[in-house]
Every structure is written in C-alpha cells, then in structure tokens.
Amino acid sequence: xxxxxxxxxxxxxxxxxxxxxxFYAWSFGRSPSSLLGLAIVLAFLLVAAFxxxxxxxxxxxxxxxxxxxxxxxxSAAHWFGTDExxxxxxxxxxxATRTSLWVGLTIVGIATVVGVPLGIAAGYFGGxxxxxxxxxxxxxxxxxGIVLALAxxxxxxxxxxxxxxxLSIVWWPGYVRLxxxxxxxxxxEPFVEAARAVGAGHVRILAxxxxxxxxxxxxxxxxxxxxxxxxxAASLGFxxxxxxxxxxxxxxxxxxxRNYMPNWWWYAVFPGFAIYLTVLGFNLFGDGLRDILDPKxxxx
Amino acid sequence: xxxxxxxxxxLTGLMLFGLVCITxxxxxxxxxxxxxxxxxxxxxxxxxxxxxREYGLDRPxxxxxxxxxxxxxxxxxxxxxxxxxPVAMDLERxxxxxxxxxxxxMTFGVLVGVPLGMFSAVLKNRTPDHATRFVAVSLVALPAFWFGILLQxxxxxxxxxLPTSGRLDVAVPPPPFVTGMLLVDSLLAGQWETFGNALxxxxxxxxxxxxxCLASILRVNRAEMIEVLSxxxxxxxxxxxxxxLRVICVHALRxxxxxxxxxxxxxxxxxLGSTVLVETVFDWPGIGLYAVSSAIAGDFKPVMGVTLLIGxxxxxVNLIVDLLYGVLDPRLRTAP
Numbered sequence: 046x047x048x049x050x051x052x053x054x055x056x057x058x059x060x061x062x063x064x065x066x067x068f069y070a071w072s073f074g075r076s077p078s079s080l081l082g083l084a085i086v087l088a089f090l091l092v093a094a095f096x097x098x099x100x101x102x103x104x105x106x107x108x109x110x111x112x113x114x115x116x117x118x119x120s121a122a123h124w125f126g127t128d129e130x131x132x133x134x135x136x137x138x139x140x141a142t143r144t145s146l147w148v149g150l151t152i153v154g155i156a157t158v159v160g161v162p163l164g165i166a167a168g169y170f171g172g173x174x175x176x177x178x179x180x181x182x183x184x185x186x187x188x189x190g191i192v193l194a195l196a197x198x199x200x201x202x203x204x205x206x207x208x209x210x211x212l213s214i215v216w217w218p219g220y221v222r223l224x225x226x227x228x229x230x231x232x233x234e235p236f237v238e239a240a241r242a243v244g245a246g247h248v249r250i251l252a253x254x255x256x257x258x259x260x261x262x263x264x265x266x267x268x269x270x271x272x273x274x275x276x277x278a279a280s281l282g283f284x285x286x287x288x289x290x291x292x293x294x295x296x297x298x299x300x301x302x303r304n305y306m307p308n309w310w311w312y313a314v315f316p317g318f319a320i321y322l323t324v325l326g327f328n329l330f331g332d333g334l335r336d337i338l339d340p341k342x343x344x345x
Numbered sequence: 346x347x348x349x350x351x352x353x354x355x356l357t358g359l360m361l362f363g364l365v366c367i368t369x370x371x372x373x374x375x376x377x378x379x380x381x382x383x384x385x386x387x388x389x390x391x392x393x394x395x396x397x398r399e400y401g402l403d404r405p406x407x408x409x410x411x412x413x414x415x416x417x418x419x420x421x422x423x424x425x426x427x428x429x430x431p432v433a434m435d436l437e438r439x440x441x442x443x444x445x446x447x448x449x450x451m452t453f454g455v456l457v458g459v460p461l462g463m464f465s466a467v468l469k470n471r472t473p474d475h476a477t478r479f480v481a482v483s484l485v486a487l488p489a490f491w492f493g494i495l496l497q498x499x500x501x502x503x504x505x506x507l508p509t510s511g512r513l514d515v516a517v518p519p520p521p522f523v524t525g526m527l528l529v530d531s532l533l534a535g536q537w538e539t540f541g542n543a544l545x546x547x548x549x550x551x552x553x554x555x556x557x558c559l560a561s562i563l564r565v566n567r568a569e570m571i572e573v574l575s576x577x578x579x580x581x582x583x584x585x586x587x588x589x590l591r592v593i594c595v596h597a598l599r600x601x602x603x604x605x606x607x608x609x610x611x612x613x614x615x616x617l618g619s620t621v622l623v624e625t626v627f628d629w630p631g632i633g634l635y636a637v638s639s640a641i642a643g644d645f646k647p648v649m650g651v652t653l654l655i656g657x658x659x660x661x662v663n664l665i666v667d668l669l670y671g672v673l674d675p676r677l678r679t680a681p
Binding site for chain 1: 359360363364367368371372374475478479482483485486487488489490491492494495497498502614615617618619621622625626636637639640641643644645648649651652655656659660663
C-alpha cells in the first residue's frame with residue numbers, strides 16, 4: 046500500500062523554467078547579430094575541440110621543419126600558405142585555437158573566482174569592507190590592463206604562463222565593480238530583509254539570495270571578456286612577451302610574420318583574421334545575451 | 346564646491362600612492378636580480394655586490410620602499426639599462442610623441458563618433474543603423490596590431506599614399522623644439538612641408554588607435570540620442586514647430602555632451618595603454634614603444650616609469666572630468 050502521489054514528470058515540475066528558457070531562446074534567435082555571434086563561438090569551440098583532426102598537417106604545430114616548402118603563398122595544398130619553416134599556416138592557425146580557448150577560460154575563470162566574491166562582500170557589507178575593497182579595485186583600474194600586464198610580465202619574464210598570470214591579476218577588478226553595484230542594490234530588497242528576519246546567516250544570504258541575482262550580468266561580462274582576454278593574450282604574444290614560437294599562438298605568429306612583410310603578406314593576415322573573428326564572435330554573443338538576460342542595461 | 350574639489354584631489358593622491366605600492370611590489374617579486382641586471386652579463390660577483398650596496402638593494406624592504414617613494418617625489422624613476430639615461434629624462438623625451446598621437450586619435454574619435462551615433466539613432470532599426478552598429482562592434486574586436494599591419498599593406502605598400510612607419514622622413518628638417526609634438530611645433534615655426542610630412546606619418550597610427558574609442562563614443566551617443574528623441578521636451582519642441590535639424594543639433598547634442606565627456610575620461614588611459622601595441626607596429630618613438638623595447642630587454646625600471654606616468658595621466662584626466670561634471674551638473678557635487 047503506497048501513499049505516495051504519482052510523481053510529476055520532469056517537464057511538469059519544471060514547466061516555468063522551461064517556458065522561461067524557450068522565451069530566452071526565441072528572443073535570442075530574433076537578432077541576426079546574436080545568432081552570428083553564437084555561430085562563430087560554436088565554430089571556435091568545435092575547432093578547438095577537434096583541431097588535431099581538422100588540421101591537415103598536425104605535426105606542423107610542434108615546429109617541424111620543411112625548408113623546401115618555406116613561405117609558399119596560399120594554394121590548394123596549403124590554404125593559408127606556409128611560414129618561414131615551411132609549416133602549413135592553416136594547421137597552425139587551427140591548432141592555436143585550443144591555446145586561445147585555454148588562455149581565455151583561465152583568465153576569465155580566475156577573474157570571476159577572485160572578483161565576484163570580493164564584489165558581493167563589498168556591496169553587501171558596505172562600510173569599511175566596501176571602502177577597502179573598492180579603493181584597491183580603483184587603483185588597479187587606474188592603469189590600462191595591458192600596461193600593468195606588461196609591467197608584470199617584464200618583472201616575471203616572458204612566456205605564456207606568465208602572460209596568463211599577469212592578465213589574471215589585471216582582470217579581476219572589473220568583476221568587483223560589476224558585482225558590487227548589483228549587490229549594493231540588492232541588500233535592501235524585501236526578500237533579503239525577509240531572509241535576515243527569519244535568521245539566515247550572512248553566508249547563506251550571500252550564496253542563496255544575492256549571488257543568484259547577480260548571475261546575469263556576470264554571464265554577459267564573462268562571455269564578452271572571453272574575446273577580450275584572448276585578444277589581450279594575443280597582444281602580449283605580438284609584443285614578444287607572451288607565447289614563444291614555435292608554440293602555435295596567433296599573436297606570436299603575427300609577431301614573427303612582421304619580419305616577412307610585405308612580400309609574404311599571408312603569414313600575418315590569416316592568424317590576425319582568426320583573432321578578429323573570435324573576438325567579434327564573443328562580443329556579438331555577449332551583446333545578444335545581454336539583450337535577453339539584462340534588458341535594462343542593454344538600452345544604454 | 347571647494348569640499349568637492351578637495352575630496353576628489355585627496356582621493357587621487359591616495360590612488361596614486363596605491364599605484365606606487367603596486368609598482369614597488371611588482372618590481373620586488375621579480376625572480377631576476379636587479380643588481381645583476383644593472384651590472385651587465387659579464388660582471389664579477391664583487392661588482393654585483395658593489396652595485397647592490399650602491400643602489401641600497403641589500404637594505405630591508407620597508408627601507409627600500411621609503412627610498413623608492415622618496416626618489417619618486419624628487420622625480421627619480423631610476424636608470425634605464427638600455428638607453429643608460431635616467432628614466433625620467435627618457436619619458437620626457439618620448440611622451441610628447443605619444444601625447445600627439447593620442448590627442449589626434451581622440452579628436453578623430455569625437456569628430457566621427459558623435460555624428461555617426463546621432464545618425465544611427467535618427468535612423469534607428471533601419472539598415473544604416475544596423476550597419477553602423479555592426480561596424481562599431483567590429484572596431485572593438487579588431488586587433489589593433491593586426492589592423493595596423495593591414496593598413497600598412499594597403500596604404501603604404503600597395504597604394505604608396507602614406508609612409509609605413511616613423512614620425513618624419515629623414516630628409517625633412519624637424520621643427521625647433523617647443524612642445525615636442527611635431528604637428529604643433531611645425532605649425533608654430535610655419536614649416537608647412539614638415540607639417541604635411543608629420544601628418545602623413547601620424548594618420549595611420551592615429552586611425553588605428555582611435556577605433557575602440559570611436560566605437561564607444563558612437564554607442565553612447567546613439568543611446569543618449571534615442572532617449573532624448575523620445576522625451577517630452579523634444580515632443581513639445583516639435584509641437585511648437587521647431588525644425589527636426591534644430592531639435593537634433595541643439596537639444597540632443599547638448600545632452601550627449603556629458604556621456605561623451607565621461608567616455609573621453611575613461612578612454613584616455615585606455616588609449617595611452619593601446620599605444621604599447623600601435624607604436625610597436627608603426628615604430629612610433631613614444632612611451633609605448635619605449636616600454637615594450639625595455640620589457641623585452643628585461644629592463645623593468647622604464648616599464649614601471651611608463652606605468653606610473655600612464656596611471657598619473659589617467660587619474661588627472663579623470664579628476665578633470667569629475668570636476669567638469671560637477672560644473673556641468675551641480676547635482677553631482679554633493680554625491681559621495
């Protein structure tokens with residue numbers, strides 16, 4: 046004899062969320078630029094995941110030498126031409142995608158893990174906590190990220206890992222700013238007050254009531270920052286302080302390619318176009334996400 | 346108002362001190378030994394130790410910090426290993442070139458961004474609007490260093506309209522030094538040929554540098570304009586028979602001023618930062634190129650000097666913008 050009621054199906058239990066998601070998908074799909082962004086981001090992820098199978102000459106990314114083939118213009122065998130070592134540029138551009146994905150995820154990941162808790166604490170507690178956190182944040186924001194990153198890399202020494210460390214150090218303050226404003230607005234909302242009235246502790250209020258309400262702007266910023274972080278890392282590579290050749294990285298490839306301009310133009314053009322497409326994709330995608338998740342701020 | 350100014354000035358001083366702390370910490374976490382670096386690659390151990398004592402690098406960190414701050418207050422930023430000159434002197438020499446580039450880019454960004462934003466707003470959600478917005482997003486996504494190379498390929502190599510790099514052709518006499526900005530100095534001296542040559546060198550780097558700033562000015566002006574065009578007083582003005590052109594140019598433009606000013610303040614520092622890339626592409630002898638070449642040589646005193654200079658610049662420009670805001674909008678004076 047069972048007293049349990051027949052359990053509702055998954056679709057029934059989550060009807061409200063599903064309706065909400067379908068509405069999001071519908072409004073996202075109405076904007077051509079958002080869809081273009083989504084397509085580019087998906088293509089980027091696919092190329093990063095299946096790079097070794099897409100690249101026609103996967104060995105060329107490791108720095109193989111094939112001097113009889115050096116600096117050949119784009120052709121059927123080498124779509125993007127070859128570089129000064131005779132390596133296939135298409136393969137190198139494809140395999141560098143994985144480097145960029147990894148770099149972007151690490152920088153944005155560290156920045157959110159450091160910046161979001163600090164921002165929530167500053168906005169929620171206010172007072173001295175907020176004053177200290179926000180002043181430190183302001184100091185970091187007073188120097189353009191690329192310059193401070195350059196200074197840090199100059200001190201630590203060049204290399205892709207040091208580049209990532211430097212960019213992570215300069216990236217978190219943006220999240221503090223973003224989340225602090227949101228948390229400040231939320232702390233006096235009736236539902237937070239109600240939680241406090243029934244005896245919820247600070248940790249519970251922060252984790253259950255404040256953080257979930259800050260996620261939309263964080264997601265929007267993180268998706269835009271993926272592109273910008275990839276661009277910043279490529280910039281360090283271009284300067285000669287990031288990834289070192291022969292490791293495949295777009296910025297470092299352009300840095301070497303400068304020595305072969307203008308006669309061997311394809312060497313610089315294709316890696317740069319890959320950076321541009323990736324950053325554009327994440328920007329459009331982030332813009333589209335903002336339109337649906339955070340419509341109030343998208344009007345600005 | 347006096348209290349407002351005092352508050353802002355004090356806050357700027359505090360931030361500057363914080364930045365000095367950051368550069369000091371960054372210089373001291375370096376795994377490389379600054380004494381060995383200064384002594385050169387084939388110095389003996391004794392020579393390195395002598396230099397360590399001479400520079401006070403054997404003293405405890407708090408004492409070194411006080412010496413560092415004291416040095417900064419007297420304008421001592423240390424010595425560059427690459428140029429062998431004091432960093433402060435180098436900065437004085439290279440900064441005008443960067444300032445020239447940034448001012449030119451900013452002017453271009455405002456002159457193009459404001460009208461384009463208004464144009465985009467007036468034709469909201471029609472094809473020109475979508476096209477303009479797409480271009481704006483593209484401009485932000487373009488890697489400055491790569492686009493610079495593309496422009497060089499097109500305008501310098503293919504069309505041969507503009508020079509590839511540098512500030513002035515070797516054969517052109519430089520103007521007498523007044524501000525260090527060649528465009529200004531050549532005008533002051535009446536050297537038209539030099540002015541033309543300097544301008545032709547500056548066009549491509551200034552263009553590349555201006556794009557992100559142009560895009561954000563465009564965005565802000567579009568948003569502001571859309572808001573103003575749907576406001577009651579514009580409807581009232583229209584009802585009174587004020588022409589469309591007058592509504593846009595007089596009513597809307599004035600409202601666009603404040604956000605544009607904010608963007609200029611915000612973008613000023615960003616532009617100075619981007620010179621690191623743009624000056625490298627165009628061999629423009631400013632502080633950006635100076636920082637990059639020093640960083641590659643492992644010489645970080647100049648890099649810290651450039652960082653401090655850019656930070657100081659950004660803070661001062663923001664201070665001015667804040668104060669201007671206070672003048673333009675009295676409600677903000679009492680805000681925290």
